Amino acid sequence: MKEVAIIGIGIIKFGELWDKSLRDIAVESALNCLEDSGTDRIDSINIGCMSSGLFIGQEHLASIIADYLGRLNIPSTRVESACASGGLAVRSAFLEVAAGMSDYALAIGVEKMTDVSMGEATYALATAADQDYEAFHGITFPGLYAMLARTHMERWGTTREQLAEVAIKNHRNGSMNQYAQFPFTITLDAVLKSTMIADPLRLLDCSPVTDGAAALLLTTVENAKKLKKHPVVVISGIGSAVDSIALSQRKDLLELKAVKTAAGMALQMSGRTINDIDFAEVHDCFTIAEILVLESMGILEPGKGGPATLEGYTALDGKFPVNPSGGLKSKGHPVGATGVAQIFEIVNQLRGNSGKRQIPGARIGLAQNMGGSGGSCICHIIEAK
Amino acid sequence: MNIPRHWRETPERYRLEAAKCRKCGKIAFPARLICPDCGHKEFEKINLSGKGKLLTYTIIRTAPEGFEDIAPYAVGIVEMEEGVSVMGQVTDCDPEELKTGDTLVTKFRRMSEEGKTGLIMYSYKFVPDIGV
Amino acid sequence: MVGIIGYGTQIPRYRIKVEEIAKVWGADAETLKRGLNLNEKSVPAPDEDCATLSVGAARNALVRAGIDPALIGAVYVGSESHPYAVKPTGTIVSEALGICPHVHTADLEFACKAGTEGMFIALYLVKSGVMTCALAIGADTSQGAPGDALEYSASAGAAAFIMGRENIIAELLDTHCYMTDTPDFWRRENAHYPEHSGRFTGEPAYKKHVFGAVNAILDKTGMKPEDFDYLIFHQPNGKFPVQAARQLGFTEAQYHYGLLTPVLGNTYSASSPLGFAATLDEADPDQLILLVSYGSGAGSDAFVFRTTERLLKNRDLAPKVRKQLDEHRKYLEYGVYAKFRGKILKPE
Numbered sequence A: 001m002k003e004v005a006i007i008g009i010g011i012i013k014f015g016e017l018w019d020k021s022l023r024d025i026a027v028e029s030a031l032n033c034l035e036d037s038g039t040d041r042i043d044s045i046n047i048g049c050m051s052s053g054l055f056i057g058q059e060h061l062a063s064i065i066a067d068y069l070g071r072l073n074i075p076s077t078r079v080e081s082a083c084a085s086g087g088l089a090v091r092s093a094f095l096e097v098a099a100g101m102s103d104y105a106l107a108i109g110v111e112k113m114t115d116v117s118m119g120e121a122t123y124a125l126a127t128a129a130d131q132d133y134e135a136f137h138g139i140t141f142p143g144l145y146a147m148l149a150r151t152h153m154e155r156w157g158t159t160r161e162q163l164a165e166v167a168i169k170n171h172r173n174g175s176m177n178q179y180a181q182f183p184f185t186i187t188l189d190a191v192l193k194s195t196m197i198a199d200p201l202r203l204l205d206c207s208p209v210t211d212g213a214a215a216l217l218l219t220t221v222e223n224a225k226k227l228k229k230h231p232v233v234v235i236s237g238i239g240s241a242v243d244s245i246a247l248s249q250r251k252d253l254l255e256l257k258a259v260k261t262a263a264g265m266a267l268q269m270s271g272r273t274i275n276d277i278d279f280a281e282v283h284d285c286f287t288i289a290e291i292l293v294l295e296s297m298g299i300l301e302p303g304k305g306g307p308a309t310l311e312g313y314t315a316l317d318g319k320f321p322v323n324p325s326g327g328l329k330s331k332g333h334p335v336g337a338t339g340v341a342q343i344f345e346i347v348n349q350l351r352g353n354s355g356k357r358q359i360p361g362a363r364i365g366l367a368q369n370m371g372g373s374g375g376s377c378i379c380h381i382i383e384a385k
Numbered sequence B: 001m002n003i004p005r006h007w008r009e010t011p012e013r014y015r016l017e018a019a020k021c022r023k024c025g026k027i028a029f030p031a032r033l034i035c036p037d038c039g040h041k042e043f044e045k046i047n048l049s050g051k052g053k054l055l056t057y058t059i060i061r062t063a064p065e066g067f068e069d070i071a072p073y074a075v076g077i078v079e080m081e082e083g084v085s086v087m088g089q090v091t092d093c094d095p096e097e098l099k100t101g102d103t104l105v106t107k108f109r110r111m112s113e114e115g116k117t118g119l120i121m122y123s124y125k126f127v128p129d130i131g132v
Numbered sequence C: 001m002v003g004i005i006g007y008g009t010q011i012p013r014y015r016i017k018v019e020e021i022a023k024v025w026g027a028d029a030e031t032l033k034r035g036l037n038l039n040e041k042s043v044p045a046p047d048e049d050c051a052t053l054s055v056g057a058a059r060n061a062l063v064r065a066g067i068d069p070a071l072i073g074a075v076y077v078g079s080e081s082h083p084y085a086v087k088p089t090g091t092i093v094s095e096a097l098g099i100c101p102h103v104h105t106a107d108l109e110f111a112c113k114a115g116t117e118g119m120f121i122a123l124y125l126v127k128s129g130v131m132t133c134a135l136a137i138g139a140d141t142s143q144g145a146p147g148d149a150l151e152y153s154a155s156a157g158a159a160a161f162i163m164g165r166e167n168i169i170a171e172l173l174d175t176h177c178y179m180t181d182t183p184d185f186w187r188r189e190n191a192h193y194p195e196h197s198g199r200f201t202g203e204p205a206y207k208k209h210v211f212g213a214v215n216a217i218l219d220k221t222g223m224k225p226e227d228f229d230y231l232i233f234h235q236p237n238g239k240f241p242v243q244a245a246r247q248l249g250f251t252e253a254q255y256h257y258g259l260l261t262p263v264l265g266n267t268y269s270a271s272s273p274l275g276f277a278a279t280l281d282e283a284d285p286d287q288l289i290l291l292v293s294y295g296s297g298a299g300s301d302a303f304v305f306r307t308t309e310r311l312l313k314n315r316d317l318a319p320k321v322r323k324q325l326d327e328h329r330k331y332l333e334y335g336v337y338a339k340f341r342g343k344i345l346k347p348e
Helices: A022-037 A052-056 A061-068 A085-098 A118-126 A141-156 A160-174 A188-193 A221-227 A257-270 A287-296 A305-310 A327-331 A335-351 B003-008 B010-015 C018-025 C029-036 C050-065 C089-097 C114-128 C198-221 C240-247 C268-280 C310-317 C321-326 C334-340
Strands: A004-011 A044-048 A076-079 A105-111 A196-198 A212-220 A233-242 A279-281 A364-371 A376-384 B017-021 B043-047 B051-060 B073-080 B085-090 B103-113 B120-128 C003-010 C014-017 C040-043 C072-078 C104-108 C133-141 C156-164 C170-182 C230-233 C288-292 C297-307
Touching: A004 A022, A004 A085, A004 A221, A004 A335, A022 A052, A022 A061, A022 A105, A022 A212, A044 A061, A044 A085, A044 A335, A052 A105, A052 A118, A061 A076, A061 A105, A076 A085, A085 A105, A085 A212, A085 A233, A085 A335, A085 A364, A085 A376, A105 A335, A118 A141, A141 A196, A141 A287, A141 A305, A141 B051, A141 B073, A160 A188, A160 A287, A160 A305, A160 A327, A196 B051, A212 A221, A212 A335, A233 A257, A233 A335, A257 A287, A257 A364, A257 A376, A279 A335, A287 A305, A287 A364, A335 A364, A335 A376, B003 B010, B010 B017, B010 B120, B010 C089, B051 B085, B085 B103, B103 C050, C003 C050, C003 C268, C003 C321, C014 C018, C014 C334, C018 C029, C018 C334, C040 C156, C050 C072, C050 C089, C050 C133, C050 C156, C050 C310, C072 C089, C072 C114, C089 C104, C104 C114, C114 C133, C114 C156, C114 C170, C114 C268, C114 C297, C133 C268, C156 C268, C170 C198, C198 C240, C198 C288, C198 C297, C230 C240, C230 C268, C268 C288, C268 C321
Parallel strands: A044 A076, A044 A105, A279 A364, B085 B120, C072 C104, C072 C133, C230 C288
Antiparallel strands: A004 A212, A004 A233, A105 A212, A233 A376, A364 A376, B017 B043, B051 B073, B051 B103, B073 B085, B103 B120, C003 C156, C003 C170, C014 C040, C133 C156, C170 C297, C288 C297
16 A cells, blocks of 8 residues: 655635535635645546535536546546545545555545525435434434533533633634634633524534535655655545444444544554644534544543633643634534545644644644544544655 | 335334344344344344433424424433433423433324425324323 | 223313413403303314324223234224325324224214214224224314304314223213204315304204203113213313203213313313213212213214223223323413414415
């Protein structure tokens, strides 16, 4: 298996992009990525998108995106694992290069979510849950995470303030991110007084509905070294695992097994331990999700996620910065794009290009992208060579 | 078109039909072809009693399409007395007064409908176990 | 010997008071309450309908009967508010109870008499030996037009009875039915609310048929009003059944347990069946009960039952009517009631 490097990264500003279509944003992010890489070669396209069928009535993205990118006659593949589709596309591109099938593999994550009403968007997102035994009963994604939040609060004494701090911290980071949908800070008072969505989660505990796309160009480390445009950044480990889709089927609601397994797998592949990691981009689709993920990956002990967040452990200047990009909460959560956008941030950090958000001396980052209520998870370990 | 899809689930939704592994006794709801605990492939059909304890719950205030008119409503995960957990709405209650650990029982209720002239979908829902 | 081997009921938890409805229409609540002998009525939750109430009542009846559902050879659901105009309620109920597929089901409709129609058919089918057991249910989530007199009384509930030849708790002694074509109340196809003929619903309709059925069955059985321990008449309001009982020579003690309308409203097809169930909740063994329904259109079914020792053993196995009526109640304001009952117009 060949060693794989990330030589190009591209993104667009996330938000409600009324004047742009799915093909527009996918192509725009890919062009930004190619420009960043300094090369124009693509041997395969790997697209992560959760639900273009429900959001814009368009499937068959492999063809339409390749077409509008002007790259016909090469392998183009769309992969889907709900909100982890982006991470899965990166894994797919990695496999292309590692296996020697492609010298240059493009990963694109994209989601166009604002062409439908909020009700239709909620429905589309709920398809990541068990349709017959969860969604049928009128549960929503905020509802599923709200049940996890209640369990965490009751078992560990996690407080509303601690949950809110996840959002406050991520907005503080995101306020410095030019690509973020909501690049502003928020206060504790604003979180605690925001509209209740699904008790105990409020509006400002939830990531937004977002249009967005991001792209990465992968090649062999050997090729990367020749380019000399950027410091060489490699994918040293990948882990991918699944858990029961329905919460009711899990033995312990608070252990996200797919996250634990995927993180462990990625660390093992990279030959690292969790203590070697300098920072992480994690899937904070809801405030409680960031806490659960950090505990499930072993970055914090079970039950310590809330207090540690409040004490600044995960802040930009904390012991273990989490979501320097602003996370899904502030940067936005175009579901299929999220996993790719997380790695965009990590590569920028490793290159030392993150400006006011730069984590000093960042060498190894972890990207954790998950689908549904933890039904699937993809982790990447990204290192500066 | 949800008609065959709903109809297919009738045994589970109408009378809580579950599958009990003939080897290890694990109960699967809904039924599975392979036991998640021991991998065995033979099951016996049983009906859950409908009684259980509330493990966790939420109150849905921003409801998905088709559920707007009943919001706010509670949805919870209930550990049934047979040991298997089931997600469902908790109806006939004041959601604010629910507590984790409450004993609930199932009732047969309307879940949703395909518009005013379409199919009515019935299912189990939970209610507080107060003997009425 | 044939009779009831199990009974069960279901009443929604929601209520609305006469005052709350009267306030909206500028009516005088005190006059209405006095005139109708009615204080409040039950209101179905948005997720309840005739089928769900039927299943709830029938499950309680099955618990009391203690039989394998597969022994039930017929399921009859009487209602004027079947969830579908075309598609049986009986199959929904039978499927939920685990009685399908070897069963005969029928949905019955005869205004407020549909419940006892099912009981009549079920009793005689079992008596004939065609089947071991049969289930009859009266269930309604009836609607009165906004502002109409019926809005104060039209309510929701269900009562289910399992008939059998063994382990009887109330033995059937006799029946008599009394029918004429009398247009006192109807609902046309596609009409949302029923229409009625005002005071014509009294003398030539309710009274004529109830009196006709009672007099005929007294004649047939050679019994007198004072021979009965208990009496249940159909209760469109709290006034009609009381007036009729007194005129026929019955006393308050006889209809006391069965008169539910003052606090329940008119549950239509479930009205006299629920009163009968409430009476079974309290009766002693070897007592005589006269049950007389009334359905507009019009007709009455009269039944004479005698309770057995077994009643005492099995009636505590499921919730009694009074418990369902008195506990866990929640009063609604008119706005929420209107939303629950689909009386608020929303864009499609």
